[in-house]
Amino acid sequence: MAKVITATYRMRGSTTGKPSPQSFYDPPMIGSQPRRMKLAHIDRFKLLDKAAVITDPSELNNQGKPKNGWRLCSLQQVKELKCMIGVLPVWLTRIRCFVAMTQMSSFSVLQAIQMNKSVEKFHQPGLASHL
Numbered sequence: 001m002a003k004v005i006t007a008t009y010r011m012r013g014s015t016t017g018k019p020s021p022q023s024f025y026d027p028p029m030i031g032s033q034p035r036r037m038k039l040a041h042i043d044r045f046k047l048l049d050k051a052a053v054i055t056d057p058s059e060l061n062n063q064g065k066p067k068n069g070w071r072l073c074s075l076q077q078v079k080e081l082k083c084m085i086g087v088l089p090v091w092l093t094r095i096r097c098f099v100a101m102t103q104m105s106s107f108s109v110l111q112a113i114q115m116n117k118s119v120e121k122f123h124q125p126g127l128a129s130h131l
Contacts, residue, residue, distance in 0.1 A: 026075040
């Protein structure tokens with residue numbers, strides 16, 4: 001993720017226009033990654049696509065790999081970061097929801113511990129009032 005963000009930041013001043021699908025660095029999946037699938041290209045977060053655009057053919061070595069991984073990322077890495085950013089609001093909402101639920105349950109326990117549990121001669125157990 002950091003590589004894609006760094007590569008995007010370094011390419012921020014380039015004006016490549018609308019990149020064609022051939023200008024993206026999209027190497028084939030190799031045999032050491034059998035469980036990974038190629039993700040479909042999405043149009044959201046187009047700013048991040050700059051990290052995978054080949055602006056100069058000298059950025060690649062003889063084997064077709066980038067000379068500097070912090071300057072050029074594969075299209076797959078960009079797509080994975082886009083997916084992570086897309087899921088981030090859901091994670092943040094769930095965290096906020098669970099914090100509220102945890103506070104609610106701990107507040108009721110604290111309130112039950114501190115309340116006056118006796119009515120005349122009858123003494124009620126603390127958590128029985130919440131059942």
